[in-house]
Structure formats: structure tokens, C-alpha cells
Amino acid sequence: MSAFSTSPGTRDILAPDAARWRLFQEVFADVVEQAGYGYMIPPMFEDLGVFLRLGEATDVVTKEMYDFEDKGGRRVALRPEQTASVCRAFVQHRPTTPWKVWYAGPNFRYEKPQQGRYRQFDQVGIEVLGVEDPHLDAEVIALASQFYTRLGLTNVQLSINSLGDAGDRQRFADVLRIYFESHIDRLSEESRITLTKNPLRVLDSKRREDQAVIADAPRIRDYLSAQAGEHFAAVLAALDAQNITYTIDDRLVRGLDYYRRTTFEFVSTALTAAHTAIGGGGRYDGLVEELGGPATAGIGFALGLDRTLLACDAENVFPAPASRVFAFVVDTTGGLEAAKVCHELRSVGIGVDRAFDGRSMKAQMKAADRSGAMVSIIIGTNELEAGQVLIRPMNSGEQYMVERAQLLTAIRQEVINFQ
RNA sequence: GUGGGCGUAGCUCAGUUGGUUAGAGCGCCAGGUUGUGGUCCUGGAGGCCGGGGGUUCGAGACCCCUCGUCCACCCCA
Numbered sequence: 001m002s003a004f005s006t007s008p009g010t011r012d013i014l015a016p017d018a019a020r021w022r023l024f025q026e027v028f029a030d031v032v033e034q035a036g037y038g039y040m041i042p043p044m045f046e047d048l049g050v051f052l053r054l055g056e057a058t059d060v061v062t063k064e065m066y067d068f069e070d071k072g073g074r075r076v077a078l079r080p081e082q083t084a085s086v087c088r089a090f091v092q093h094r095p096t097t098p099w100k101v102w103y104a105g106p107n108f109r110y111e112k113p114q115q116g117r118y119r120q121f122d123q124v125g126i127e128v129l130g131v132e133d134p135h136l137d138a139e140v141i142a143l144a145s146q147f148y149t150r151l152g153l154t155n156v157q158l159s160i161n162s163l164g165d166a167g168d169r170q171r172f173a174d175v176l177r178i179y180f181e182s183h184i185d186r187l188s189e190e191s192r193i194t195l196t197k198n199p200l201r202v203l204d205s206k207r208r209e210d211q212a213v214i215a216d217a218p219r220i221r222d223y224l225s226a227q228a229g230e231h232f233a234a235v236l237a238a239l240d241a242q243n244i245t246y247t248i249d250d251r252l253v254r255g256l257d258y259y260r261r262t263t264f265e266f267v268s269t270a271l272t273a274a275h276t277a278i279g280g281g282g283r284y285d286g287l288v289e290e291l292g293g294p295a296t297a298g299i300g301f302a303l304g305l306d307r308t309l310l311a312c313d314a315e316n317v318f319p320a321p322a323s324r325v326f327a328f329v330v331d332t333t334g335g336l337e338a339a340k341v342c343h344e345l346r347s348v349g350i351g352v353d354r355a356f357d358g359r360s361m362k363a364q365m366k367a368a369d370r371s372g373a374m375v376s377i378i379i380g381t382n383e384l385e386a387g388q389v390l391i392r393p394m395n396s397g398e399q400y401m402v403e404r405a406q407l408l409t410a411i412r413q414e415v416i417n418f419q
Numbered sequence: 420g421u422g423g424g425c426g427u428a429g430c431u432c433a434g435u436u437g438g439u440u441a442g443a444g445c446g447c448c449a450g451g452u453u454g455u456g457g458u459c460c461u462g463g464a465g466g467c468c469g470g471g472g473g474u475u476c477g478a479g480a481c482c483c484c485u486c487g488u489c490c491a492c493c494c495c496a
Contacts, residue, residue: 005487008486008487008488058494059420059493059494059495060494060495063420063494064494064495081495081496107496109494109495109496111420111493111494111495112420112421112493112494113488113489114488114489114490114491115488115489115490116496117494117495117496118496121495121496122496123496125496188492190421190492190493194493201494204494205492205493206491206492206493207492207493254495256495265496266496273490275495275496277495277496278496279496280495280496302496303496304495304496305496306496307495307496308496328456330454330455330456332454360449360453360454361454361455361456362449362450362452362454362455362456363448363449363456364455364456365454365455365456365457366455366456366457367456368455368456369456369457370456370457376455376456378454378455380454380455381454382454390454390455392455392456394456394457395457399455
């Protein structure tokens, strides 16, 4: 087979699923714009340096970047996520704070593809720059939670943790390193390698042999500074006040190095595969500074479209939107009348489709059925000669004749009947 | 990146210890119903059995390589 097909980790999203994707983004826009977030469209590729700030120890940067040199000799990369781009944009444009933005679109990571993990994958997300208030942390989390509710998801669990300030995080990492090194004989080989790069990440290991050691590991909560501890307590209190349930997870250590203080993750318990994390985020105070801007607090989250939709499938919610074709024209007189009817109805906002290629009435009726149309408009030689059309609601056995001139009025009545 | 499973029609899959013209269901097209879909009946189109090499008189079945996909690890959304 020499025909082309999509590259590994990419795919075509066809109807009706593509319509579902678009609706997903529209619902998201509705939830966050109502909270004052503005839509932002960052470029899909940037100077490689923008993304290198995500952390020297993250796989996203070291192993998975789609980077290349363009024809002008610039070192650029397809964005692996959008937080860094938002921060770069903040430094570049210096908007007034608080700067609340949302985005949607594809990101690129060179990973081995699996279900729920693609090389081109879509996310929606929000970011807020310039606010340290713990109430904002809670607002950000609440919006994600509200969005899941709007989709109809109920089996979503929120895990939350605090990684402390930069100093706390470093101190804890040192303590962890010492702890794990003293138990290194009980760690898996993979975790020993992880330990040398980022001790925090060992806490994330899912390998069975590591679990006992991890269970007894020091806990970040014991190493939080007073301010970080207070901040975390305030976030939890604000979540309580909004009736958002959560689980404090001491082992929640997210993979991007820039996270500070609050980190959180949403897991779908309806999914059975390994990729149950359908969304996550946290604070990244310091990232703007890394990118050459002023010291600025930042927080946000990103939700994966694919995985969230998989969760929707598993819960049987958020189906693809219905057909927008209200009427289907069946014309056995050559098709010219169908053309006129389609134009007439479409121009007043009524969805209409028709058949082509002079197919038999039976075939056209079949097409009408498949189109999802509520009514079919039938025009045969008798109708054409009499200056009439036959209207047939698809879900009933009844059909009736109207004068051609009354077609629009009749269809409008049918629209009302179906509302 | 590491390890493993699987690639047969548009889709979901069957193909007995290697044996001649490769099957089903669904979908699609047509007819039964020369003016009627969603049910039913009949027929039809559609496959270099992922690709390449090898073993054999003979390979969809066996071996090697390769590509793709899925699962676990890893990573993360």
C-alpha cells in the first residue's frame, strides 16, 4: 500500500467527532469567558529558548521537543504546551495585571503514541498572571471543575498538593534524595535513574516494587515554609467554601519543573487505561522571571481534549451535536427545483440538504433519513406541474401537500413543532 | 526510549496441523415496491491477507526485517 496516511501520533478528526471537538471548545469558552478570561491565540512554534525554560529535568524539554532550524537559521520548536508561550507573551506585551487568558489548540510532543497520547494533541486551558491571592488558585480549580460539570462528567476526582516555595521545594528535594539513597537497594532500576535527575519524580513512580519505599518517604507538607503553608490552607478553605471536594495527595508531583506551591490534577475514575489524568495545573511563580520579565505570580491549568472526551465516552455523556440539517429535499424532476428550495430555505437560516446525481426516490429518501433531517420535502413531476410540494415529517406516517408558494411558511411551522 | 500483543473488505472480525478460485456480520449500491426512508427479502461492488525478504512443490498462516497500531513501563494532558 503506497497511499499516504497520517503520521504516527496524529490523526484526522472526522464528523461527527470533529463537531464534538468544536462544541467542547465552545463550552469551555463559555465557562471561562463568563469568569473574565480573554481568548488568546499564541503561535504554534516559538524560539526554542522559550520552552527550554520549562526545566532541564523534564522529558517534555529534553526528549520530546519538536525542534528544528528554519530556513533563516533560527532555532525554533513546535510548542509542547502553551503556558510558556503565555508567559513569553506577557513579557513581550506587558498587559496590565491581573492578566486572565484562555486558549485552545494543538501542542506537539515526540512521544510514543498510545490511546489518549498523541504527538499532536489538543488542550484547552487558562492562565492568570500577576496575582498571588490563594483565592485565585481556588477560582482556577473551580472553573475546571465547573467545566467538567458542564460536560456532564461526574466521575472526576481532584487531587491537590503544595510543592512549597522554590526554597521549600529545593530543601525537600535534598531530603528526599538522602532518604531514597539510603533505601536505594529497594528501588527499581528506573527509579534510581530518576533519582539522579529529579528526586521528586520518584514519588510519582507506579512500579509496584517502589511503593513501599514511597509510602514511608518524607512528606512535603512537613517542609513547607510558613507562608507556603498558609497559602495552601487558604486555598483549601476557599475550595471548601465552594463545596469542591478534593483529596490532598502528598505524592502529587507534576512533571514540569516550573510548578511552585499549589499543584493539582483531575483524574477520571471512569477510565481504565493508564491515562486517567484528564487535566492538571498549578502555580508557576517565577516562570515569567525566567523568561526575562519582572517577578510575576502565575497559575493555570490545561485539560486534554482527547482524554476528556474518552472520559465522556466512558460516562456516556457529551454526545456529538445533532445534525443541523432540518429538511432534506427529495427531487425526482432533475434537481433544479431542489436547488431553488435549498437556496430559499438556507438564506433564511433553515438547514437543508439534498441529493445529487438524479438518484431514485427510494435512494433519496434513504439519504434523507441518514441526514438526520426532521422533514423531507418531496418534489416529483406531479408536484412540479401542480405547483405544489409534499412535506413529510420523517418520524410520522403522515405527509401533506402545500402550495409551492407556501413552502417557507409550512417549514417554519414544522421548525416550531420540533422545538 | 524499553518490553510485550496485534495488523485479513470502509468498520468489527472468522480463517482448522501451510494445500488450489479468501469468508461472515455491519455499512455501501441496486432490485423486490417504475412516487417514499427507518423493518424484511434478493443480488452486487469492494481484499497484491500492512510492506519487503526468506523457507517450501505450495504461505493469509512458518522465519527474519520493516512500518503501523494497541498494552505496560516511562512521561503527561
